[in-house]
Amino acid sequence: MRNIVVFGxxxxxxxxxxxxxxxxxxxxxxGTFDNDYADEGNEFAAQNPSMNLIELDHSDLGAVEEYLASIKGPLAGLVVAEFYFAMEDPNNFDLAQWNRSLAVNLTLPKLAFHGLIEKFDTASSTVFVTSTEGFIGSFGAHAYASTKAATHNLVKSLANIAGAKQVRVNAVAAGWIGGVMDTDEVFNMSRRITPLARLGEAKEIAGVVSFLLGGDSSFVNGSTVTADGGYSGVDTISKYEFDHEFEQD
Incomplete structure (x- = not known):
């Protein structure tokens, strides 16, 4: 059976x-689950005893290094699906919040990759789950958006050095995904903007991760695949103008 490490x-x-x-x-x-989600993670682990899951503070990079050292190879791949998101007051910079974002969203993927690359099989694959917020500027989540943008570049940089070992590195930029806070008005607005007129499902992101890990994507490397229902392709002002002109719902 092929072994894989899944952070988050x-x-x-x-x-x-x-x-x-x-x-x-x-x-x-x-894999891991963050201590912020200890109850949910422990319940999931109990429901899936064949998975080897541990609770981990992903912002504690020393603890992450210890976990990486404990992993036995060979590995077929690595997935980083863990992230940290917090709304910010742009007029009051919170350095601790910024540093936690850097640690979890950017340093964790880099650290995990280098900590495991010598344990990878030939033709293994790494996938980082990111966000479409990495493509544009943010109002209240500067750290989150910045770290996701940096991760898109990190994917290209890691692919450059890993390609000689036939190890591929890619990312999935997720759009608005339902299931947690999808009754919030922000999510309702995203439905109105997204061309598919709905939120994504978690399993749809998982499907893209599966594709990038598998043989059908064997020549996809250093890429960020967008899975957002078309959301990032919409000019919201143009959509407003169109809807107003043709009285769209």
Missing amino acids: AGRPGYGQATALRLQQDGYSIQ
């Missing part, structure tokens, strides 16, 4: 969905 495997949403999909694909899962 026990996190509700696309973390859990990815772990379940990869298990279905035939992978043996070693």
Whole structure:
């Protein structure tokens, strides 16, 4: 059985969905869930005893290094589906919040990759789950958006050095995904903007991760695949003008 490490495997949403999909694909899962989601993660681990899941503070990089050292190879791949998001007051810079964002969203993927690359099989694959917020500027989540943009570049940079070992590195930029806070008015607005007129499902992100890990994507490397229902292709002012002109709902 092929072994894979999934950071955030026990996190509700696309973390859990990815772990379940990869298990279905035939992978043996070693993974984590953050202590912010200890209850949900422990429940998921109890429901899936064949997965080797542990609770981990992903912002504690020393603890992450210890976990990486404990992983046995060979590995078929690595997935980082863990993230940290917090709204910010742009007039009051919170350095601790910024540093936690950097640690979890950017340093964790870099650290995990380098900590495991010598344990990868030939033709293994790495996938980082990011966000479409990495493509544009943010109002109240500067750290989140900036770290996701940096991760898109990191994917290209890691692919440059890993390609000689036939190790691929890619990302999935997720749009608005339902299942946690999808009754919020912000999510309702995203439905109105997205061309598919709905939120994404966690399993749809998991499906793209599965594709990027598998043989059908064997020549996809250093890429960020967008899975957002077309959201990032919409000019909201143009949509407003169109809807007003043709009285669209």
